[in-house]
Amino acid sequence: MQFTVLHQSQSTGARLGRVETPHGSFETPAFMPVGSRATVKGVTVAQLRATGAPMVLANAYHLMLRPGHELVARLGGLHRFMGWDGPILTDSGGYQVFSLAHINKIDDDGVTFRSFIDGSSVHLSPERAMAVQNELGADIIMAFDDCPPAADAEDLGPRRLQAHERTLRWLQRCRAAHRRADEQALFGIVQGGTDLALRRASVEGVCNVDLPGYAIGGVAVGETAADIRRVVAFTAPLMPADKPRYLMGVGYERDLVAAVRAGVDMFDCVLPTRNGRNANAFTPSGRLQLRNAAFREATEVLDPTCDCPACAGGLGRGYLRHLFLSREMLGPILVSVHNLTHYQRLMLDIRRAIREDSWSLLADDWPVTREQDPSHV
């Protein structure tokens, strides 16, 4: 994997870059749709490509449990399995194990938890997370980190310190266990919660390990939007300028713009698809809840400037409301594709704002990215 900074913004920390992978290259800042189980929910590969998505995120945690990483490998690897020939990133499962799983045991060796498929006992360690991701075959793979939920971290100061130190030890083991470093770029993950001193220590520890890229983890795990912004604004500039910086699991449009201005290059988030499935449509001026009776008689499309199938096809908000009230699959499908298109158009305009230093034009075209409360910066 190669990363090149093409242009550094003069007025902000933002930069335009290019990531080259064995499955193609893309410009940054870039947004990755989430396809945990080797499918972006409700969206075909052709529709996904048409949104402009440069890369897809899949999840080692979900795929190791079902259908199994060995099976995916036998079926030709993740790219062939899901029919996506562009770049793929897999998350290691650290976040999922600590946030979603029923954990039986955590120690320095790894984590033992119950499978969500059949309740059986599953063990995940740095070595196993690397083996799973090596089999899946994504272009970028993530270190296995100790990522406690924000609530735990608030309650338990020592737990946060333990997670930070363990993440560093596990990163060394991940690097040692990685068997396909020539094809798959391993990214380290900075932890530290909302404690800025600990964030600084984590950056120093993690980025001291020479890797092709680094991520900011442990955000969007239950803390406030203001805390996310504060942590990102503090952490991103500390990370190496010549490596891609990936902010995991964030977020709404104004969170992305704030993070880009702090120097973040890559994003993933479930919001466009999760909200889409729940009748929540993104527009440049805010979100619409399509189940609302106000849309009953509405013939307007979601966003007249959007070229997604629903908007370009002239489908009115009243029709989309009908689909959701009728529990028709086409509602979640169309609004997911619309929301993904919205995110990719925003990223396109963000890249132009960096190139042309035209942040005020960006805010004019995307009112939703404006600060509502400047004290939150």
Added chain:
Amino acid sequence: MQFTVLHQSQSTGARLGRVETPHGSFETPAFMPVGSRATVKGVTVAQLRATGAPMVLANAYHLMLRPGHELVARLGGLHRFMGWDGPILTDSGGYQVFSLAHINKIDDDGVTFRSFIDGSSVHLSPERAMAVQNELGADIIMAFDDCPPAADAEDLGPRRLQAHERTLRWLQRCRAAHRRADEQALFGIVQGGTDLALRRASVEGVCNVDLPGYAIGGVAVGETAADIRRVVAFTAPLMPADKPRYLMGVGYERDLVAAVRAGVDMFDCVLPTRNGRNANAFTPSGRLQLRNAAFREATEVLDPTCDCPACAGGLGRGYLRHLFLSREMLGPILVSVHNLTHYQRLMLDIRRAIREDSWSLLADDWPVTREQDPSHV
């Protein structure tokens, strides 16, 4: 609406034709996907068009209850509402009322039943079925008929006769109540169950009313496949040769071929989408149940001769199985689109078989259309 017979098969009753509507023309024999609630389940209009679907069926029964035909009219009519600018046919609701609804009262005036939305009392009569369909604005609309389930008809000889006679009286009222005959072609529906003498009487009564087309109704309402074949082979040739003959709600591939050979021109059926949602994929040599463990390690596509997104995209049966086991929407989406593509490819080959009188080639390419038991003809 215009109907032209382009070619009459020499060896069978089959004919190649063309239907022209205010929203475009198509060749017959033709298969219409079912989109009862103004959406073919899980399929976008662009995907539907790409399958080769010439026309869509929507349902007055579902749409009058939700979102309401008046609302659809205010939102610009059914074509604009669902973003499909090709031909649309609406069923009158007769079949749904008699098969699906909780009926409170049937008499010569009409039917009173409970709304599936809120349990309220709804009345449907020939006049109201026409008013609803006039508001929806489809290119072809169907008469409101008395269509008893097959089980009722078997048990109750007098009920079948009553349904036949009432259907004739209601047809006259439908024609008188139809307000948009210049834009919307009204089709009469032949009833009579599995009683061939009653079928003959129904054809004589219904086709004596001068209308742009006629349908065979009251099939696929619970009787055996052999009974369907027997009724269709008997009834279709009795119907006027210069009008399109539409067989409602049928069926599997060999049922379609048998009906075409009897002289049927138009079809609709939920099978491609309903089976698709249930992991049941059509191929020229038979159906695959994708949840079957036999497909766990399968990298083959559903059908190497198919050009649907799943097959052309190289998605293996093992991946599709994974989607269904993971309850991912993409499984139902992809297999629905595949099955619709399968049906449209079959219709294309059927039209070629008529044109070239090459029925044995058709059977070679589509083994699934061969008779398993010739006594069923």
